[in-house]
Amino acid sequence: MAEARAWAWFIASVLARILLGTCAVAVLWSLLPVVFGWTSVVVVSGSMLPKIHSGDVAIAGPISAAKMRPGMAVLVDNPARPGHLLLHRVVRRTADGSLITKGDANATEDSTPVPPSSVRGLPRLLIRWIGLPVYWHGRGEHRKVLATGVAVAVLLAVAMRNEEAADHAAGHRRRPRHRR
Secondary structure, three states: OHHHHHHHHHHHHHHHHHHHHHHHHHHHHHHHHHHOOOEEEEOOOOOOOOOOOOOOEEEEEOOOHHHOOOOOEEEEEOOOOOOOEEEEEEEEEOOOOOEEEEOOOOOOOOOOOEOHHHEEEEEEEEEOOOOHHHHHHHOOOHHHHHHHHHHHHHHHHHHOOOHHHHHHHOOOOOOOOOOO
């Protein structure tokens, strides 16, 4: 029985380390491109469903507005909400070169054209769900943020459970190691 418990803790520890490592890599992948001048944003609406969800992190690389074509997703300064970004798809260009955009889940085009100078980049990488805590915080869903923090703390505690604790649970005693 004690041996089975030790194995269960060992397996739980390995799984916790894998999950924490995967999340850490995803967070690093979402932040590292910023060092190279790219833009990393947490998606905060469902306007690009079903491909892009709230809580996803979109990473956009630089592109000139002249290269934007209908059908391409684009990250722009939101002309309707100064100080905010907008991730929508290009529908067409106006005579002055501005972009008309539309969310995939929206029935109509955006009413405000996007000037070429407002183009931030072309989304090149999407990381699912890793931005959910930021999304929840922005919506005031603090219980979900707290639950995420508690889950991470539990995973850390399980991942850091060392062999000696597992041996102790199994009723084994280790001999002290002597250095030569």
